[in-house]
Amino acid sequence: MTTVLVTGATGTIGRHFAQHLLAMGASVRCLTRDRNRADLPSGVEIAEGDLRDPGSLGPACEGVDAAHLITFAGDDYAPIEDGEAIVSSLAQAGATRVTLLVGDSEESPLERAAKRSDLEWTALIPVEFMANMLDWAAGARLGRVEEGFADVPSTVVHESDVASVAAHVLLRGGEHEQALWITGPEALTVRERVRIIAEATGNPLTLIALSEAEVQRRWREYGYSEDDISYMTGVKTEPPLASTVPTDTVHRVTGRAPHTFSAWAEEHVREFMPASRD
Structure with missing residues (x-):
């Protein structure tokens, strides 16, 4: 073993x-x-x-x-x-x-x-964990999501799919000296992800689109360095190819299709529901 x-x-x-x-x-x-x-x-x-x-x-x-x-x-x-x-x-x-x-x-x-x-x-x-969207949960319970770069697509990936790729690589090998970009099955903007969460919960959500300057100010408040902020801004304004075009890594390595964001949202409905409906 x-x-x-x-x-x-x-x-x-x-x-x-x-x-x-x-x-x-x-x-x-x-x-x-x-x-x-x-x-x-x-x-x-x-x-x-x-x-x-x-x-x-x-x-x-x-x-x-x-x-x-x-x-x-x-x-x-x-x-x-x-x-x-x-x-x-x-x-x-x-x-x-x-x-x-x-x-x-x-x-x-x-x-x-x-x-x-x-x-x-x-x-x-x-590319980006679907789990990062849990940062929206507190606002979503109040009916709103505040986020920047609202129309920038991202091939968000289920955390379980990343784990599955890692498990298959470690136990079965075959990917020596490779850098594997791991994505979900589709590129979705913030606006589209907010809509999907609203549909899953049945709770209308208002997207408050932050400007680039507002996002950077928040990152500074969170304690990120200027180098980190420059890097993260670049990822949003000039995203890598894998952020906009899904890879086949999950299917190729594990033999099954990656989870959709809709499936992830259904799994996490309770986190996004208003307190009165818990």
């Missing part, structure tokens, strides 16, 4: 990832900084540790065959710096394959270390 270490286990795709791995017959070990706060499926092994402290990873890495690595951590999503030590710990433990969840245009230290190593590596690049 293949043993897989899942880092970022309490993040956007972690629980989905563990479920896919378990369903495919793997032994799953999830890394978390605090086991008491980890809401993970039954059947997984929980190991405490922190990727930002490679010295804490020894027990987590012991006996693993493969690992899923996030390349950033913390509330500020800062790149994980000591990539060499992490890769070395995995290699010494006997791991042979890793997936790397990539969230920035610049190659991270962990990516560089994996690419220089003897590990089989695959970079996973989700």
